[in-house]
Amino acid sequence: MLKIRNLKVSLEEEEKQILKGVDLTVEAGKVHAIMGPNGSGKSTLSYVLSGRDGYEVTDGSATLLDKDLLDMEPEERAASGLFLAFQYPVEIPGVGNMTFLRTAVNGQRKARGEEEMSAADFLKEVRAKAKSLKIDADMLKRPVNVGFSGGEKKRNEILQMAMLEPKMCILDETDSGLDVDAMKLVAQGVNALRDEGRAFLVITHYQRLLDHIKPDVVHIMVDGRIVKTGGPELALEVENNGYADILSEVM
Amino acid sequence: MALAQIKVTATQARLDAMSLPEIGWSAVARADAQTRVAAMGLPVRRDEYWKYTRPDELTSPNVKSAKASVQDNASIFGSLGCLSIVFEDGVFNAEKSDKLEGTDISLELLSEVNDLDIHWALGLYGALETKGQTPVVRPLAALNTAYAREGLLMHVKGTVAKPISLVYIQNSDNDDVMLHHVIKLDKGASATILESGPAGARCNIVMETEIEDGASLNHVRAQGRNHKRRAATHLFARLNQESQFKSFTLTMNGALTRNEAFIEICGDDSVAHIAGASVGDGEFHHDDTVFVMHEALRGESRQVFKKVLRNGATGVFQGKILVKAGAQKTDGYQISQSLLLDDDSQFLAKPELEIYADDVVCSHGSTSGAIDEEAIFYLNSRGIPKLEATNLLTLAFLAEALSEVEDEDIAEVMERLLEDWLTRRL
Ligand SMILES: Nc1ncnc2c1ncn2[C@@H]1O[C@H](COP(=O)(O)OP(=O)(O)O)[C@@H](O)[C@H]1O
Ligand SMILES: [Mg+2]
Numbered sequence: 023m024l025k026i027r028n029l030k031v032s033l034e035e036e037e038k039q040i041l042k043g044v045d046l047t048v049e050a051g052k053v054h055a056i057m058g059p060n061g062s063g064k065s066t067l068s069y070v071l072s073g074r075d076g077y078e079v080t081d082g083s084a085t086l087l088d089k090d091l092l093d094m095e096p097e098e099r100a101a102s103g104l105f106l107a108f109q110y111p112v113e114i115p116g117v118g119n120m121t122f123l124r125t126a127v128n129g130q131r132k133a134r135g136e137e138e139m140s141a142a143d144f145l146k147e148v149r150a151k152a153k154s155l156k157i158d159a160d161m162l163k164r165p166v167n168v169g170f171s172g173g174e175k176k177r178n179e180i181l182q183m184a185m186l187e188p189k190m191c192i193l194d195e196t197d198s199g200l201d202v203d204a205m206k207l208v209a210q211g212v213n214a215l216r217d218e219g220r221a222f223l224v225i226t227h228y229q230r231l232l233d234h235i236k237p238d239v240v241h242i243m244v245d246g247r248i249v250k251t252g253g254p255e256l257a258l259e260v261e262n263n264g265y266a267d268i269l270s271e272v273m
Numbered sequence: 274m275a276l277a278q279i280k281v282t283a284t285q286a287r288l289d290a291m292s293l294p295e296i297g298w299s300a301v302a303r304a305d306a307q308t309r310v311a312a313m314g315l316p317v318r319r320d321e322y323w324k325y326t327r328p329d330e331l332t333s334p335n336v337k338s339a340k341a342s343v344q345d346n347a348s349i350f351g352s353l354g355c356l357s358i359v360f361e362d363g364v365f366n367a368e369k370s371d372k373l374e375g376t377d378i379s380l381e382l383l384s385e386v387n388d389l390d391i392h393w394a395l396g397l398y399g400a401l402e403t404k405g406q407t408p409v410v411r412p413l414a415a416l417n418t419a420y421a422r423e424g425l426l427m428h429v430k431g432t433v434a435k436p437i438s439l440v441y442i443q444n445s446d447n448d449d450v451m452l453h454h455v456i457k458l459d460k461g462a463s464a465t466i467l468e469s470g471p472a473g474a475r476c477n478i479v480m481e482t483e484i485e486d487g488a489s490l491n492h493v494r495a496q497g498r499n500h501k502r503r504a505a506t507h508l509f510a511r512l513n514q515e516s517q518f519k520s521f522t523l524t525m526n527g528a529l530t531r532n533e534a535f536i537e538i539c540g541d542d543s544v545a546h547i548a549g550a551s552v553g554d555g556e557f558h559h560d561d562t563v564f565v566m567h568e569a570l571r572g573e574s575r576q577v578f579k580k581v582l583r584n585g586a587t588g589v590f591q592g593k594i595l596v597k598a599g600a601q602k603t604d605g606y607q608i609s610q611s612l613l614l615d616d617d618s619q620f621l622a623k624p625e626l627e628i629y630a631d632d633v634v635c636s637h638g639s640t641s642g643a644i645d646e647e648a649i650f651y652l653n654s655r656g657i658p659k660l661e662a663t664n665l666l667t668l669a670f671l672a673e674a675l676s677e678v679e680d681e682d683i684a685e686v687m688e689r690l691l692e693d694w695l696t697r698r699l
Contacts, residue, residue, distance in 0.1 A: 097658045105654075111651070114669065116669025129655075129656040129658065
């Protein structure tokens with residue numbers, strides 16, 4: 023599904039290398055987790071994959087279903103099946119959540135040469151999916167993320183993911199700022215989307231979320247590199263001992 | 274104070290190029306207006322009130338030519354079931370207009386009643402304009418009072434449901450069009466008046482409106498979207514007790530537009546909202562100059578102006594809230610904002626509050642900013658291409674101004690016009 027080879031990324035503005043050769047392969051149907059201390063480059067990786075400005079790829083490659091991701095515009099990556107649930111979802115005053123969702127769904131369909139979704143079908147689907155995430159009608163009407171609580175923003179990300187039905191879902195610290203109930207809702211939303219043709223890359227600080235979204239593979243990222251890869255037990259190890267042991271082990 | 278010689282010369286040149294209609298009930302008002310213009314002088318660049326906008330092309334005797342295409346003349350409010358009154362190159366066109374009749378309303382043309390000895394508009398024609406010359410002069414409005422030969426005289430006596438739609442069609446490339454409308458709403462009356470279309474290569478349009486106790490007037494206009502036209506408009510409104518005036522202007526294109534509004538809240542518990550959305554690309558200079566004067570208790574006023582500027586377009590906002598002594602419990606709000614789609618465009622704003630009462634709430638704000646790149650990326654990452662994302666954010670930016678249009682059907686027409694413009698332009 024997603025193949026990243028020796029990816030090296032610097033900031034465009036300053037001469038600062040953030041990713042120092044990332045290698046990662048995520049297979050269809052699997053859930054991978056990336057853990058790592060603050061500032062290790064996890065968000066940068068997710069941004070570079072989704073095509074945000076401000077980064078320069080100096081080496082390496084990233085492909086989604088064998089298509090070169092780095093060569094595409096952000097909207098093309100989305101239409102090709104990539105989705106990023108933002109660590110900090112953006113507020114967009116004046117644009118209704120519904121309008122936003124519908125424009126996104128139909129924008130992707132149009133890009134793929136598919137028929138647009140009718141207003142009625144769209145409404146039906148949005149309502150059903152919103153309900154399972156406990157997103158009420160009012161939240162759907164309000165401007166995108168404006169005045170949403172932290173938890174509401176994250177649930178809204180999952181709603182977008184559910185509507186867009188991407189193939190490769192990257193979740194950047196979707197658990198941060200969530201209480202236990204909100205986290206369970208989010209996890210349920212994610213688990214409902216798990217299937218053979220879809221893969222997840224779950225970026226998180228804590229083991230907590232991984233109790234609810236069970237990963238197949240866990241990676242540890244330190245200072246712009248994946249330094250260790252293992253099974254779910256690796257997340258527990260981090261939870262119990264922090265990153266210190268792993269750090270000293272790899273240094 | 275004596276006028277500068279340059280001003281005297283320029284003013285005389287313009288006055289010499291025109292002749293005064295000297296008959297009928299309006300003769301005195303016209304002669305007075307002509308005297309006012311000579312005394313004030315037409316505006317020049319050095320005038321404080323014209324700091325951001327060059328008046329030359331609005332004051333000169335000759336008119337720069339400007340074409341209006343079929344599309345520029347296309348009907349805008351045609352689908353709303355209005356009573357249409359068509360002015361073609363500044364002249365009333367009876368064939369294209371609906372019959373000027375309706376219950377609770379009297380509609381007459383300035384050209385047709387001008388030679389009568391007496392008319393109900395006598396006490397209003399030029400009177401609100403005169404009032405609006407203090408504390409800041411508006412010579413182009415006085416010029417209009419003196420020389421305009423056409424316009425609508427509308428007297429509303431009850432509730433008029435059908436919008437009255439003034440449609441301006443431009444065929445000639447070189448006409449200098451002057452229209453002067455007078456609108457009077459009796460106690461408790463209500464009406465909607467619409468204006469649309471290019472009017473002329475250059476136009477000078479004045480609307481004087483007297484709104485009696487408990488009456489309510491909605492005004493929505495879509496200004497000519499032909500690129501080269503130049504326009505100066507003045508809106509004078511006097512609000513009596515518990516009355517309401519809401520005005521919204523959409524401007525797309527036009528080389529030069531100066532829209533002045535002078536609103537006098539002289540009756541207690543009245544509400545005046547003046548709003549505008551304008552979008553310009555390239556040769557576009559758009560100036561909203563608004564003066565709201567509170568003279569009564571518990572008045573509410575809102576000024577909401579939004580401008581989207583691109584390719585070297587210029588936006589200007591000069592807005593003032595003047596709260597006179599005794600106008601307690603005034604609630605005044607003013608916001609002017611521009612969205613600059615590139616570095617070549619500029620927004621010049623002069624927001625002012627002048628308050629002589631101690632128990633009032635007034636706020637104003639003015640901002641100028643670029644499109645939010647974070648938001649663009651967020652939309653892109655959801656599969657919405659750059660152009661569509663920019664359009665969404667642009668419409669969102671204009672939303673606060675658009676929301677000042679109360680009638681949903683009219684608001685939808687406005688929104689569709691903007692969407693069209695954006696997809697054609699951006
Ligand atoms: N746009 C940016 N400008 C400056 N520094 C940045 C920028 N983006 C990332 N960084 C730096 O890159 C490093 C990695 O950041 P980030 O990817 O957000 O880490 P993580 O998500 O793992 O906490 C940090 O040192 C951060 O300060
Ligand atoms: Mg991060």
